Amino acid sequence: MKPELAILVRLQGIDLELHKINEEKSSAPKHLEGLQEHLSSKVAELNELNERITEIQKRKVDVEDEFELENVRFGKSQKKLSSLKTNREYQALQKEINEIKKANTAREDEILAIMEETGSLEEEVKEKMKQVKQYRKEIRAEKKRIKELEARLDAKAAALTEERETVSKDISPDLLSKYNFLKDKRGCVAVAAVTDGICSACNMNIPPQLYNELLRDEKIFTCPSCQRLIYALEVS
Ligand SMILES: [Zn+2]
Numbered sequence: 001m002k003p004e005l006a007i008l009v010r011l012q013g014i015d016l017e018l019h020k021i022n023e024e025k026s027s028a029p030k031h032l033e034g035l036q037e038h039l040s041s042k043v044a045e046l047n048e049l050n051e052r053i054t055e056i057q058k059r060k061v062d063v064e065d066e067f068e069l070e071n072v073r074f075g076k077s078q079k080k081l082s083s084l085k086t087n088r089e090y091q092a093l094q095k096e097i098n099e100i101k102k103a104n105t106a107r108e109d110e111i112l113a114i115m116e117e118t119g120s121l122e123e124e125v126k127e128k129m130k131q132v133k134q135y136r137k138e139i140r141a142e143k144k145r146i147k148e149l150e151a152r153l154d155a156k157a158a159a160l161t162e163e164r165e166t167v168s169k170d171i172s173p174d175l176l177s178k179y180n181f182l183k184d185k186r187g188c189v190a191v192a193a194v195t196d197g198i199c200s201a202c203n204m205n206i207p208p209q210l211y212n213e214l215l216r217d218e219k220i221f222t223c224p225s226c227q228r229l230i231y232a233l234e235v236s
Contacts (some may be wrong), residue, residue: 001230012191019188021153032142039135046128060114067107074100160220193233202226
């Protein structure tokens with residue numbers, strides 16, 4: 001292989017590693033993003049539960065107040081019963097008393113139902129708070145993991161970039177700019193080995209005449225199908 005090509009192959013190795021590092025870095029926060037989404041939906045659910053509790057507690061206070069007021073009215077009416085002169089008056093007041101009693105029984109039922117609902121809502125709140133706490137813990141750990149990973153990847157990338165600069169110095173500017181152009185256009189693979197007349201990057205056949213020239217290794221050729229820089233790799 002021509003020495004310049006050998007250097008390009010090395011450069012490509014560095015670039016592929018850098019490419020991998022970039023991909024790893026950009027996909028690193030994926031899991032964290034998922035966790036943060038879970039957390040915010042749990043927090044939203046928690047807020048809804050707390051709002052519902054506040055709402056029904058307010059209703060409970062109102063119903064309790066009504067109950068007390070009506071209870072006072074109930075007592076007064078009952079006292080008044082004995083002082084009534086006519087049967088008609090008596091019956092009318094008795095009817096009123098029964099209605100108060102009925103309404104207050106309904107209020108008591110409502111208060112009990114609210115207490116029951118509050119109890120189960122509070123259980124749900126407890127459960128959700130546990131989940132929120134768990135997600136927050138996982139998020140902290142995940143942030144730490146990402147930070148460490150990024151630091152590791154950055155150090156690796158810095159070393160590779162330095163190596164890349166050193167290696168690039170040994171390649172002629174023309175060939176280097178051709179390489180860089182192809183690298184950007186061809187998914188980071190600018191140099192390809194040809195084995196048994198087939199380009200390893202695009203899997204197309206190299207015309208026999210070109211392949212023979214390639215085997216002589218006197219010049220740098222490109223693949224007629226994918227335009228990548230090619231070299232012959234003979235497998236025994
Ligand atoms: Zn090709």
